[in-house]
Amino acid sequence: MADRYGGDVLSGDWRRPPRGRSRELPAEPGTVVEDVETGWCGAVVRVEKAGGVHVVHLEDRAGRVRGFRLGPGFLLDGAPVTLVPPRAAQDRRLADARAAADRTASGSRAVQGQRARVAAASRIFVEGRHDAELVEKVWGEDLRLEGVVVELLEGVDDLAGAVRAFDPGPGRRMGVLVDHLVPGSKESRVVEEVRALRPWAEHVLVLGHPYVDVWQSVxxxxxxxxxxxxxxxxxxxxxxxxxxxxxxxxxxxxxxxxxxxxxxxVGSWTDLEPELLGRVEELIDFVTAPPAP
Structure with a gap:
């Protein structure tokens, strides 16, 4: 016999909101969400902590950026989401990816369970802080494993003076990464001077990329x-x-x-241009090569 009154109206998830229940979503750059209260729709550009509160900044199509408190009250493709800080999710994915691929960010085979070496005498020098941070992000694991320290030059105008101060020699090599090293540039003249310095020249390798700034290597x-x-x-x-x-x-x-x-x-070497990749790899090989017998 058919149930003339239908099913139990209280059965099932009768408290479920019309749009569905909210789920957590890492506020990763590029994720497009809508703020329910204001209707502001934009892509996540960054998450920062201000006054003990996490704030997510959304950029709309016109390039305008507006900050919102991280948490509930957002829609993703019409479904409610609660934005959470991205760091934990990023770290988890990065750890999973590295464990699966067994590779470092530079593409080298990862070495498990080995501690970083004591700093070696040889060094790699870069022009500025941004260069150093990019090298650290992609090649940091490799350099720590080899005991190679990256130092800042704060420009190359007095590169010859930096070479004399470092005093390279056998077992104490000096690798230098230079921005905008193209024929006829100021940098090319500085490098030619360094390559002629005696008695240090054979223990110094200066390489460069063609970009005006290391930003362009991304x-x-x-x-x-x-x-x-x-x-x-x-x-x-x-x-x-x-x-x-x-x-x-x-x-x-x-x-x-x-x-x-x-x-x-930048997540790994695949996000960088080959003109930078090759030069950094060559410098690492140079400063980590065993001394000649």
């Missing part, structure tokens, strides 16, 4: 660009890049945040 596609824009002469390159991308660039803090966004798009 593949532009990682930032949604088809190519890095050409910045006119007379305009600060980094400020010009930020202006092109619609990012704040009035202060040094703005530039630092821009670099963090770029660096955050």
């Amino acid at each position: 593949k532009p596609a990682r930032l949604g660009l088809r190519a890095w824009p050409v910045i006119p002469r007379g305009t600060s390159w980094k400020h010009g890049i930020c202006a092109h991308l619609g990012w704040p660039h009035d202060t040094q803090a703005d530039i630092a945040r821009a670099w963090k966004r770029i660096l955050g798009s």
Whole structure:
């Protein structure tokens, strides 16, 4: 006999909201969500902690950025989500990926259970902090395993003086990574001078990439660009890049945040241009080669 009154209206998940129950979602850069209260829709650009509260910044189609308190109250494709800090999820995925692939970020085979070596006498020098942070992110595990320290030059105008101060020799090699090392540039003249220095020249290897700044060694596609824009002469390159991308660039803090966004798009060697990859690998090989008998 048919049930003329139908089923039990209280059976099942009768408290379930019309849009479904909210689920946790890591606030990863690029994730597009909508704030329920204001209707603001945008892509996550960063998460930061201010006054003990996590704030997620969303960038809309017009390039405007607005901050919201991390937590519930967002929609993803119409379904409710609770935004959570991305770090734990990123660390977990990175650990899983490394365990599965057994590779470091540089593509080298990972060595498990071995402690970092005591710092070796040989060193790799780079022009600035951004260069050092990029090298650390991709090659850091390899360098610690080899005991190689990366040091800052703060520019190459007095590279010859830096060589004399370091005093390289057998078992104490000096590798140098130079930005914008192209024929006819100021950097090329500085490097030629260093390559003629005696008695240090044979213990020094200076290599460079063609980019104006190490930012350019990150593949532009990682930032949604088809190519890095050409910045006119007379305009600060980094400020010009930020202006092109619609990012704040009035202060040094703005530039630092821009670099963090770029660096955050790099997960491994596959995110970098080969002109940088080859030079860094060659420098590592040079400074870690055993002394000649």
